[in-house]
Amino acid sequence: MADNDFHYELSDRELAGRIWVRLRPYRRRIGWALTLLVFAVPFVNFHPLVWGFVADALVDQTLTSGVLVMWLSIMLGSYLIGIAAGAVQNYLLEKTGQAFVRDIRAELFSKFQEQSLAYHRDCRTGELVTRITSDVDAMEQSVLQGLTALVEEFVTFIVVAGMVLWISPMVGAVSIIPLAFAFIFIRKYNRRVKSLYAGVRKKLGNIGSFVQDRLAGILVTQSFGRRDHETEKFRENADHFYDSSVKASRLRNTYFPIVSVFGFINNVIMLGLGAWLIMNDSSLFSLGALLAYRGFWWRLQSPIRTIAQTSDILQRARAAATRIMELLDKPVSIKNESDARSLGSVNGAIDFNEVSFSYLQGKPILKQVSFSIKAGEFVAVAGGSGSGKSTLLNLIPRFYDVDSGSITIDGTQIKMVTLDSLRKKIGYVGQDHYLFDGTIWENVIYGDPAAAEEEIFSAAKKANAHDFILSLQNGYETQVGQNGVKLSGGQRQRLSLARAFLATPRILLLDEPTASVEPESEFLIHEAVLKRSRESGGTTVLVTHRIDLLRQAPRILFFDQGRLAADGAHHDLVEGCSAYAEAYLRWEVEEANQISVLR
Ligand SMILES: Nc1ncnc2c1ncn2[C@@H]1O[C@H](COP(=O)(O)OP(=O)(O)O)[C@@H](O)[C@H]1O
Ligand SMILES: [Mg+2]
Secondary structure, three states: OOOOOOOOOOOHHHHHHHHHHHHHHHHHHHHHHHHHHHHHHHHHOOHHHHHHHHHHHHHOOOOOHHHHHHHHHHHHHHHHHHHHHHHHHHHHHHHHHHHHHHHHHHHHHHHHHHOOHHHHHHOOHHHHHHHHHHHHHHHHHHHHHHHHHHHHHHHHHHHHHHHHHHHOHHHHHHHHHHHHHHHHHHHHHHHHHHHHHHHHHHHHHHHHHHHHHHHHOHHHHHHOOOHHHHHHHHHHHHHHHHHHHHHHHHHHHHHHHHHHHHHHHHHHHHHHHHHHHHHOOOOOOOHHHHHHHHHHHHHHHHHHHHHHHHHHHHHHHHHHHHHHHHHHHOOOOOOOOOOOEOOOOOOOOEEEEEEEEEEEOOEEEEEEEEEEEOOOOEEEEEEOOOOOHHHHHHHOOOOOOOOEEEEEEOOEEHHHEOHHHHHHOEEEEOOOOOOOOOEHHHHHHOOOOOOOHHHHHHHHHHOOOHHHHHHOOOHHHOEOOHHHOOOOHHHHHHHHHHHHHHOOOOEEEEEOOOOOOOHHHHHHHHHHHHHHHHHHOOEEEEEOOOHHHHHHOOEEEEEEOOEEEEEEOHHHHHHHOHHHHHHHHHHHHHHHHHHHHHO
16 A cells, blocks of 8 residues: 655754765765864964065064065965865865765755655655755755864864954953854844745745646647646746745845844944944054954955855755755665565466455455466456456555455465566566667667577567568667657557567566557567467466457456456357456447447
8 A cells, every 4th residue: 555644844953964975985085074174264364464474574674684584475375275175175065965966866866766655746846856866966065064164164263263352351251242143143034034945945846746747738728729727837836936046135135234234233333342442542452463364354254144144055955865865865665675585486386365455445446356376277357447457466566565365376476486587487468568769779688688699580580570660760779769759659669579578488478468559569569478378387367358359368357346257168158157257348349339339
């Protein structure tokens, strides 16, 4: 059963923990970078002191050109050292950031691959794309750029504040006071912006999903002449994003100027108090000190601005990171049991024992279904629309797990074997099976990447696909487009068959493989499936309501509202099961109508 109740919330500490686990492989690099950073800051910020020393020496008339050159060399030298260390540190961190992005993307993608079909049906593809692209970027910004900026500014603040206090404890202390108010404001801002950014990200996700969905359905939109309508709806989505972004912007532009003003008051105090002390001939302050303060003021103010802005980035990124971690932490509903073993070679007998299944609790789709299919048997599955035929097929490769009862292959419970080993024994072809963007060759060989050329040709021949492939201009090298859009429905299905045949599964499951194909292809597909069933000796389970196939099938499992209503050959069912007889009549009429329309 699909489980949808998963509530996710992370404290800052938990989030940091999850990020740190993923940064651990790079901890040495990060350690070096931080060391260099702490080392570089005093060097880069040394120069205002030199201005002060030189100015005081000038006032005292003690400056000689030798001393001046010495100071200038020290000033330039320390700056160069600081800049060089900073550059190395920056490089190390950027490299770490990129590695982090690469790792987390790979981890996310692998998780998407692992998640069950139920999961992918319930979630929107566009949203997953947004997570793996822009959310990961936003997270990288926070984790490395944001945190480095914070650390750098914090160290700068400490160093510069130290110098300012060293020059004059009194002026320094008084001028730093307004900065404390600035910090208080930043904290307030942080709290308010947090929820806002969660909203902004969500709206962006909505835009992504909408575009993805509507582009996939562009044919429908155009054929119904609904372009304007869709554009209008897109506009609504874009407006929602706009509204929440503007709200965030308003908040930012209310708080940041206030923070700047507090920072600037620090500047006013330095000049005012400093000049006043000099005017009063105090020995507590000098012109050189005033000049040095002039250089330092900005370096005290800038950390505050940066911290304000960075916390902004951090909030944005926190929202992104939480959503990424949510995906990574989301439990996988269909997975290997802890003591699962690999399923060895199989003959292909399938048993359903009292199997019940529901997608949603309380709405059973399959009810107490039991049957045995012998190895090598050809079985047709029939039933009205919604009677649970596709669901039944999906249970065999464990795309979904049963609620109760069990399914066995050659007597082995499928729950007890590894998913990969189980699925490799089973070929599955759905109504319109997906083809990847690439060549025909690439799509067919997907079934068995190690296959030789003859094997591929042979699989394509068995699937009645070889001839049409060769008739295409580029043959096997023809690009099929995303989901095979450049081919007809029947051609796509025959490629899907070839792909499944190449993997030589012992069990072949086909879910109305001709539901969306043209009549010539329908015949070719049925012929291919029947021939394979005869020649390979494998088990075939085919969901269909084509009357000619039902009449020929040695055995039919007929489903009615999730129950196995009848089991036998066509003529037995027509006589023994009134529901089947009625359904058969209906299919007969449907087909006759189709044919008369075609004529
Ligand atoms: N992913 C799903 N979530 C919820 N209900 C589903 C899902 N897939 C199918 N169903 C429901 O299960 C029932 C059986 O579906 P299905 O097995 O596809 O029928 P069939 O293939 O016989 O037409 C239908 O009522 C359908 O609405
Ligand atoms: Mg179906």
